[in-house]
Structure formats: C-alpha cells, structure tokens
Amino acid sequence: MNISVLRIGHRLVRDDRVTTHAALVARAFGADMIYMTGILDGSINDTVTSVSKRWGGRFNVKIIQDWKSLAKAWKKEGGKVAHLTMYGINIDDIAERLRKESKILVIIGAEKVPQEAYDLADYNIAIGNQPHSEIAALAIFLDRIFTGKQFKRTFADANLKIVPAEKGKKLQENK
Ligand SMILES: C[S@@+](CC[C@H](N)C(=O)[O-])C[C@H]1O[C@@H](n2cnc3c(N)ncnc32)[C@H](O)[C@@H]1O
Numbered sequence: 396m397n398i399s400v401l402r403i404g405h406r407l408v409r410d411d412r413v414t415t416h417a418a419l420v421a422r423a424f425g426a427d428m429i430y431m432t433g434i435l436d437g438s439i440n441d442t443v444t445s446v447s448k449r450w451g452g453r454f455n456v457k458i459i460q461d462w463k464s465l466a467k468a469w470k471k472e473g474g475k476v477a478h479l480t481m482y483g484i485n486i487d488d489i490a491e492r493l494r495k496e497s498k499i500l501v502i503i504g505a506e507k508v509p510q511e512a513y514d515l516a517d518y519n520i521a522i523g524n525q526p527h528s529e530i531a532a533l534a535i536f537l538d539r540i541f542t543g544k545q546f547k548r549t550f551a552d553a554n555l556k557i558v559p560a561e562k563g564k565k566l567q568e569n570k
Pocket of ligand 1: 479480481482502503504505506507508520521522523524525526527528529530532
C-alpha cells in the first residue's frame with residue numbers, strides 16, 4: 396500500500412514543531428512521503444531529511460503551493476483521497492475497505508480546512524468525533540491501515556539502528 400500525506404495550512408513559525416512531528420510520524424508509521432503547503436524555509440525539510448539519513452528509509456518531503464492540483468492529479472492516476480476530520484465517518488467503520496486500496500493520499504489540516512478538501516475527498520474519516528490533533532489523527536489512521544505491522548518494518552540503509560532493550564539504550568552503528 397502506497398500512502399502519502401498532504402498537510403495543508405501550515406502557519407509560519409508557530410506550526411514548525413507540529414509540522415515536523417507530522418512528518419516524523421508519517422515516516423515512522425509507514426507513509427512514503429509528505430507534501431506540505433505554506434512553508435517558506437527549508438528547515439523542516441532539513442530536519443526530516445537528516446532523520447532519514449541517520450535512521451534510514453526513503454521517506455520524502457515535498458513543499459508544494461497548489462494542494463488542489465496535487466489531489467486532483469492523485470485521483471486521476473487512480474489513487475484515493477482520505478481527509479481526516481472529526482466530522483467524517485468513524486475510522487473503524489471504513490478501515491477494512493481502506494486496506495483494500497492500493498494508493499491513498501491522506502489530508503490533514505493545521506487549522507480550518509477549506510470545503511474543497513471535504514469535496515475532493517473520496518473518504519472523510521473521523522478518528523473519533525471529538526476535536527484533537529492532526530498528529531494523533533494521522534498516527535491512529537496509519538496504525539489502523541497497517542494494523543501495527545509498520546513497527547516491525549526495518550529501514551533500508553540506516554546508519555543507526557536500535558537494539559530493543561529492557562533497560563538502557565543500545566544502538567548499532569552501520570558505517
Ligand atoms: C487542530 S485540528 C483543526 C480543526 C478545525 N477546527 C477544523 O474545523 O478542521 C487540525 C487537524 O486535525 C485533524 N483532526 C482533529 N481532530 C480530528 C478527529 N477527531 N478526527 C480526524 N481528524 C482530526 C484534522 O485533519 C484537522 O484538520
């Protein structure tokens with residue numbers, strides 16, 4: 396399953412940490428890439444790229460201007476668009492159907508999401524019908540799709556690998 400994330404509505408500076416965390420969660424929970432709008436400098440991209448360099452994998456970050464064209468092109472190529480919103484259908488009522496898709500673009504928002512996202516989406520999905528956070532929503536969504544298997548995945552070309560330990564920190568370095 397190919398999953399890309401689209402985060403729309405980044406608010407300059409105040410959202411930097413949340414945006415970085417959304418990207419790190421996307422990578423660690425099994426998505427292939429994240430598209431982000433509203434970002435003017437490269438520091439978020441640099442942080443995620445440096446994590447991928449050390450911890451492996453081929454996760455990509457792309458800053459875009461026009462998210463609607465991206466979502467439309469995605470659908471034209473046969474992919475589905477899933478927008479995470481507290482107003483949507485409960486994830487547990489749709490997860491089985493989603494797992495049968497081959498390509499999903501997951502839209503998350505930073506603030507109020509434009510109506511077009513609801514209209515363009517093939518699925519408007521709620522991670523519960525209470526307001527919370529795009530990072531939590533994304534994490535739970537990816538976990539429901541990958542049913543926990545993402546945590547057994549290994550990342551190619553990692554310079555650093557954790558050796559799980561009951562106590563302390565064990566790291567393997569591949570030079
Ligand atoms: C801080 S919320 C903004 C909510 C905003 N009041 C709105 O009307 O969309 C940021 C993002 O978190 C995600 N989110 C928050 N609660 C959610 C929920 N219960 N289910 C799914 N996604 C949620 C959505 O992607 C939302 O755009």
